[in-house]
Amino acid sequence: MAPERKKLTYWDLLKSWVLWTFFSHSCYNYERLQALGFAHSMVPIIRRLYTTKEQISAALKRHLVFFNTEPNVGDVIHGITAAMEEERANDQPITDEAINSVKTGLMGPLAGIGDTLTQGTVTPILLALGIGLAKDGNLFGPLVYILLEAAVIWGVGYFMFFQGYKMGRTAVERLLEGGLVKDLITGAGIVGATVIGALTASFVNLTTPITITVGQQVVKLQADFFDKIMPQLLPLGLTLGVWWLLSKRKSPIAIMGYLVLVGVVGSLLKVF
Amino acid sequence: MQITVFQAALIALFYYLAQSPWLMGMGYWTLYRPLIGGTVVGIILGNPAQGAIIGATINLLYLGFISAGGSLPGDPALAGYVGTALAIGSGIDVNAALALAVPIGLLGSLIWFGRMTLDAIFVHWADRYAEEGNTSGVAFANIVPPQILLFVICFVPAFIATLYGPSAVKGAIDFLGAKVFHILMVVGGMLPALGIAMNFRAIGRGQTLPFFFLGFLLFVYLKISVIGIAAFAVVFAFVYMQLHKGGVKSGA
Numbered sequence: 001m002a003p004e005r006k007k008l009t010y011w012d013l014l015k016s017w018v019l020w021t022f023f024s025h026s027c028y029n030y031e032r033l034q035a036l037g038f039a040h041s042m043v044p045i046i047r048r049l050y051t052t053k054e055q056i057s058a059a060l061k062r063h064l065v066f067f068n069t070e071p072n073v074g075d076v077i078h079g080i081t082a083a084m085e086e087e088r089a090n091d092q093p094i095t096d097e098a099i100n101s102v103k104t105g106l107m108g109p110l111a112g113i114g115d116t117l118t119q120g121t122v123t124p125i126l127l128a129l130g131i132g133l134a135k136d137g138n139l140f141g142p143l144v145y146i147l148l149e150a151a152v153i154w155g156v157g158y159f160m161f162f163q164g165y166k167m168g169r170t171a172v173e174r175l176l177e178g179g180l181v182k183d184l185i186t187g188a189g190i191v192g193a194t195v196i197g198a199l200t201a202s203f204v205n206l207t208t209p210i211t212i213t214v215g216q217q218v219v220k221l222q223a224d225f226f227d228k229i230m231p232q233l234l235p236l237g238l239t240l241g242v243w244w245l246l247s248k249r250k251s252p253i254a255i256m257g258y259l260v261l262v263g264v265v266g267s268l269l270k271v272f
Numbered sequence: 273m274q275i276t277v278f279q280a281a282l283i284a285l286f287y288y289l290a291q292s293p294w295l296m297g298m299g300y301w302t303l304y305r306p307l308i309g310g311t312v313v314g315i316i317l318g319n320p321a322q323g324a325i326i327g328a329t330i331n332l333l334y335l336g337f338i339s340a341g342g343s344l345p346g347d348p349a350l351a352g353y354v355g356t357a358l359a360i361g362s363g364i365d366v367n368a369a370l371a372l373a374v375p376i377g378l379l380g381s382l383i384w385f386g387r388m389t390l391d392a393i394f395v396h397w398a399d400r401y402a403e404e405g406n407t408s409g410v411a412f413a414n415i416v417p418p419q420i421l422l423f424v425i426c427f428v429p430a431f432i433a434t435l436y437g438p439s440a441v442k443g444a445i446d447f448l449g450a451k452v453f454h455i456l457m458v459v460g461g462m463l464p465a466l467g468i469a470m471n472f473r474a475i476g477r478g479q480t481l482p483f484f485f486l487g488f489l490l491f492v493y494l495k496i497s498v499i500g501i502a503a504f505a506v507v508f509a510f511v512y513m514q515l516h517k518g519g520v521k522s523g524a
Binding site: 031056057138189194197199263266 | 487
């Protein structure tokens with residue numbers, strides 16, 4: 001009689017996703033980054049699929065290797081891995097190397113896409129909305145940010161995890177190579193850039209008290225010159241200048257130093 | 273105002289929570305951000321609106337904050353919690369608070385460095401549990417020891433800085449006078465440019481530069497709110513994608 005097929009339940013997968021979402025960075029470290037978080041998230045999967053001490057030990061060790069990705073887009077890898085473990089437990093010829101190569105092959109690209117989307121675009125846009133409200137002391141600012149951010153982050157994480165389990169490796173790889181992801185990043189980048197432009201105008205402050213006396217006329221450099229060309233001209237110039245320095249591969253810490261220096265010297269010379 | 277021991281402990285506890293996993297991973301996305309941290313500090317110190325304003329301003333510097341591969345350029349959370357507490361405690365202006373938050377954020381990376389280094393110990397504990405096939409042991413190694421460590425290295429410095437910091441800041445500013453105050457305001461006004469530019473660099477793909485100007489112009493000339501501009505931006509993005517697709521098709 002053939003042994004009964006081992007099957008992961010919805011609850012096993014949900015538990016795995018919840019454990020990952022909670023504890024992915026609980027023991028984050030320079031040696032193996034999210035390795036322990038990954039192994040921990042596989043515990044419900046391993047408990048369902050394997051019974052002997054040797055099998056469980058081998059599975060835990062298999063997942064205690066170096067791992068690092070963006071945790072909410074990248075958990076598609078956990079879904080794929082769960083599906084592969086399930087096949088392996090049903091005596092399909094899936095080696096340790098096969099599982100490991102899927103994890104290491106996908107974690108880099110998904111970290112890139114995930115960080116660009118979650119940390120680089122969605123979070124700053126939502127923060128900008130919250131900051132825009134909060135700068136006048138409106139407490140809906142932080143509240144709205146928390147609700148929207150939680151909905152997006154948990155929503156994306158849940159969706160990706162279960163898609164990974166359902167679709168498997170090849171389908172995910174095909175999706176990554178397709179145009180949809182690129183379109184998503186471009187669209188999000190446009191929204192992000194527009195909002196960032198508005199933030200430059202509303203939050204960067206730089207004015208000059210310099211006055212120039214021409215004959216009997218006193219010209220206020222700020223009010224009579226810069227503001228006439230365009231309001232907030234100096235903040236725009238400053239932000240573009242910093243952006244240019246960043247694109248010249250100057251480190252952010254060094255640029256911070258320049259800004260402090262310019263601010264201090266400029267104030268002492270009464271330029272600002 | 274005088275910050276009490278209880279208030280300082282509460283602020284330090286929230287700073288730990290921001291770094292911890294206990295909110296189902298949401299700490300990093302919410303409490304960790306100065307917008308939220310500043311508001312929390314404001315609530316604890318009895319001035320939520322002022323906390324939200326200061327937190328929002330400090331957050332601008334960390335708008336483009338990306339923790340990638342475990343390397344952080346500073347600690348937004350420490351800057352948010354301690355920076356706001358120092359500002360409200362010593363009664364300084366918002367822009368000056370931002371300038372003050374910068375060195376605090378830089379010092380915070382030491383906490384991050386300590387955690388990332390010492391946590392490697394517990395992975396080796398997990399290796400031993402894995403050898404025994406002990407799944408609960410692996411879960412234990414991922415949660416209990418690293419979180420005790422994290423609590424200690426987060427709570428203690430934040431507590432001390434919050435309790436004793438405000439009088440030190442107030443003393444320093446009283447001693448140095450109004451001149452320094454003006455300098456802090458100028459520097460604090462300039463620093464958001466860095467956070468904004470870093471974020472723009474992270475998402476900028478060349479073709480988004482016109483949209484940066486568009487957002488800027490909509491704000492200065494039409495005085496549309498940031499939320500309004502975001503709504504316009506979604507429309508622009510859709511139109512752009514449609515035109516872009518059409519272009520690709522006709523070119524093919």
